[in-house]
Amino acid sequence: MKLPIEYYRKSNVVSLAKSFLGKYLFTYLDGKFTGGIITETEAYNGIIDKASHAFGGRRTNRTEIMYADGGTAYVYLCYGIHSLFNIVTNRKDIPHAILIRALFPIEGLETMMIRTNKKNLNRMNLFIGPGLVSKALGIHYSDTGKKLNGNEIWIEDRNFKIPNAKIITGPRVGVEYAGKDAALPYRFRVMHRDLEKII
DNA sequence: CATAGGATCGCCT
DNA sequence: GGCGATCCTATGT
Numbered sequence: 351m352k353l354p355i356e357y358y359r360k361s362n363v364v365s366l367a368k369s370f371l372g373k374y375l376f377t378y379l380d381g382k383f384t385g386g387i388i389t390e391t392e393a394y395n396g397i398i399d400k401a402s403h404a405f406g407g408r409r410t411n412r413t414e415i416m417y418a419d420g421g422t423a424y425v426y427l428c429y430g431i432h433s434l435f436n437i438v439t440n441r442k443d444i445p446h447a448i449l450i451r452a453l454f455p456i457e458g459l460e461t462m463m464i465r466t467n468k469k470n471l472n473r474m475n476l477f478i479g480p481g482l483v484s485k486a487l488g489i490h491y492s493d494t495g496k497k498l499n500g501n502e503i504w505i506e507d508r509n510f511k512i513p514n515a516k517i518i519t520g521p522r523v524g525v526e527y528a529g530k531d532a533a534l535p536y537r538f539r540v541m542h543r544d545l546e547k548i549i
Numbered sequence: 550c551a552t553a554g555g556a557t558c559g560c561c562t
Numbered sequence: 563g564g565c566g567a568t569c570c571t572a573t574g575t
Binding site: 426 | 555556558
Binding site: 408410411412426427428429430431491 | 567568569570571572
């Protein structure tokens, strides 16, 4: 079933980020239906988290959408090239976010391979990296602000449970500037080869 | 207005 | 494992 907005309003962004592993992320964009299983996430814990764009309560044109109600897409451009897809969580005015870093492809494989210029289907390493995930799903930074209970970008729970023993927890990628917050264990992932055995 | 740099990727060696 | 691509955002004058 499609996750209701209530699901995204939970207050613990770290456990919520972990709970997205094994959920199905779908898009219907550009007339194409694509999606897969979320296999890597990172939590960004609002105004007290130095790695978060909303650290210290900063509000800019870019970060304003992080203060929206849970269940909103926060997509921004990184390195001038990559659209990075984040899920805004918690309630309005609490700028929690979860970055989706990897996807195990399920639906619309051909479309996703065309979008990412992949020639071979190799689920071990396909769509690992947040820029690639957005590219495969057709998500662009102009999609920021879209609600996740609509018909363009949404997440489904299909009762697929990842065993705790298969979840790798560690520090987030590329946030060295965040001082001691850089070491926080806010990154969660499942190896694609483990997923293939479970599926 | 000008400028530095970024929650990255793919290609090259 | 090193580097270039590429452009928006934030910040400073």
